[in-house]
Amino acid sequence: MMEQETINAATWGWLLIPMLSVVLLSLITFFTERGE
């Protein structure tokens, strides 16, 4: 049986981590800077 191809972990990591991090950062600063 042929091995099924998958998207490797490094690709998933790069696809998800930087972009979701900036959303998360903007959410965090939304709460921290709001009171200023």
Next chain:
Amino acid sequence: MMDNVTLITFIIYLVGMLVIGIIAFRLTKNLSDYVLGGRNLGGSVAALSAGASDMSSWLLLGLPGAMYVGGMNQIWLAIGLAVGAYLNWQFVAKRLRTYTEVAKDSITIPDFLENRFRDKSRILRVISALVILIFFTFYTSAGLVGGAVLFEQSFGIDYQSALWIGAIVIISYTFLGGFLAVSWTDFFQGILMFIALIIVPIAAINAIGGWNEVVSKVGDIDPGYLNAFTDTTAIGIISLLAWGLGYFGQPHIITRFMAIKSTKEIPKARFVGMSWMVFALYGAIFTGFTGIAYYAEAPLENAETVFIAFTQELFNPWIAGILLAAILSAIMSTIDSQLLVSSSAVAEDFYKGIFRKNASQKELVWVGRIAVIIIAIIAIVIAQDPESRVLDLVGYAWAGFGAAFGPIIVLSLFWKRTTREGAIAGMVIGALTVIIWAQLEGGMFDLYEIVPGFILGTVVIIVVSLIVGSPTNPTKEVREEFKVATKR
């Protein structure tokens, strides 16, 4: 059936946008209202307006097309943009909002630079207006190519006719209503684009039989499509990531920062804007990627039509019509903002600035309108080539603005010692580097032109400012401005 229904939804959509434009127009009282919405935009409107002006047909045609051709090795483009947009919101937005108000309430980029550097010679204004004219013409051309592809695919007409029809629809809309309250129409257009980019990839993945099925099919065609690091080079990855540098200098995006009601709205705008953008980018990525599997047997002639092809095949004609209107939205929301900036560059900066200092408002409005038509005609000529791709044209314009305006916007806001001479030299060198580098090929010249342009522009501004800066630089006035601009 498809053609008629699509046509009807297009018309309903255009009338709807016009109504929003007219209502907002009635609320407009003066020029600042007109250009910046009277610096009165709430966070969410400013955020989606910046997003919709930013993400032209590029988002629905260009990025899915790149993913469809290259697979996962194109994700660097989206990563670069998301990070660049975030940095722009985080560091530039607030400072630009406050400083433009301190600097004699500047409402455009040429205005701001002239006031910030107290340039009485008008050289700064003229050079920045020239940069705006050159690169927005290419940008407008990208929008017209997008419109042509959309009309070609939707109504089955040839590219040339589609280009002219598309151009006439887009430009006349811009004339009639596009300039009216661009920000508000952008807001609705942003929402429509977002919805389209969520449901199209989901429907496409479903049609193939789930995500695992998509991955396995794509892997069967070429396992390289599944890996972000294959079939690319370090230069390739850096070039895609470097798109993020472009944000600091895009006039149609950063003017939205200036229009925001108060700096208190910025954290909210940043969060809304980044969420919108990141999920829209994911939608575009997965649309293109799924397209590789879906169109395995019958590859698309023009990769940039992948989003359009999906909407036509997977949805009933009414829904498809709305989704295609989202593309028209994307194109119009960008072109209207860009033509607005270009016409003010010609009317205010060139015509009034150099030729007729006492020109009346009525005269200026007409000069602006004629300028829009001339820019549109040049853009149509550039778009004539059926091989032109949205992504390439946007890439060139993006690099031009990023390199010419990016460094000077950042330095003028954060480095007191930046001088007028540094600003002039940096803008010229940044723009010229992009124009020349883009003509060269092979080896290091395959690097995206924004990288050398941005770096050289920055270095030149700093070096020239240090060399020609007088001992009294920064002047007391500038110190005071910085104090006020940073305190708020």
